[in-house]
Amino acid sequence: MAQQLTLSDRLKQVAFFLPEGAVFADIGSDHAYLPVFVCLQDNKAKAIAGEVNDGPYNSAKATVHAYQLTDRIDVRLGNGLEVIDSGEVKQLVIAGMGGALIHSILDDGKEKLEHMERIIAQPNVNAKGVRKWLVINNYRIVDEELIEENGHFYEIIVADNGGKDSSSLPKWTERELLFGPVLLTKQSHAFLKKWQYEHHKLTRIIKQMKHATIRNEEKIVQFEQELTWIEGVLHNV
Structure with missing residues (x-):
């Protein structure tokens, strides 16, 4: 197989946030495309690809074998952070699932972190829920990016x-955790487009409620507060 791999824009951005020589785990790795891509780009990188389903x-x-990377990528079957030992990796990637599930995976495997x-x-x-977990558990949000791809918006939190x-x-x-403290300062085109969409959606939801x-x-008050924040961000642009 040719030594190249096409990766989605969101996963390319995730890969960008890994340091050179990364020793990382990719939880919910699916086809192990991210670990393979990183290891093809960086011959010092090593990875564990974790999957819960057969x-x-x-x-x-099969992907790791096809790219002849079995010596640097270990594919493991298990639930969440069960696939790694404490101190075994230095970086952790959890991408492409709901925030509540990411929160649960981090919480259940907290002793590994x-x-x-x-x-x-x-x-x-x-x-927002993921940011809250990170902050409560003494993680410093150092970077963020928002990618628009195939009609969806993806927030990446580092x-x-x-x-x-x-x-x-x-x-x-709470406002900064909703928008993302770094994304608020960047205010990219994708960021503004996302929150214009969210404004329309939230206005409709509040009306229905x-x-x-x-x-x-209680929910109406919460959503109206968020709507005010969104209007403030859009108005300031």
Whole structure:
């Protein structure tokens, strides 16, 4: 097989945030495209590709074998962070799943993360919940990117281990956790396009909730606050 691999823009951006010579785990690796791409680009990189289901696990093993990278990429079958030992890898990638599931995987495997230098998360939804987990668990959000691909918006969050002392870590507000503190400063075209879309969607949801037979007043207040924040961001552009 030719030594090349086509990767989606979102996964290329994830790969960009891995340092040279990365020793990382890719949880929910699917076909192991990301580990293979990184190891083809960087001959010092090593990876563990974790999968919970037999089908993707076998696909990942086949991909790694086809690219002759079995000596540098270990494909393992298991749930979440069960596939790694504490201190075995320095970077962790969890991409392409819901924010609630990423939160759950990190929480369930928290004892494996003490020496984890960097976590790169790409939640498909609920990026705010992932940011909250990272901040609560003393990770410093050092970079973020927002990719638009095939009609979807993907937020990539890069967080480095802040150690046991949380006093020097930034205290992000709920507003900053919603938008992403770094994305707020970048305000890319994709960022503005995403929040224009979210504004329309949230306006419609609030209207529907207000006409519901049983109104969830707490949620309405929360969504109206978020709508005000979105309008503020869009107005300032």
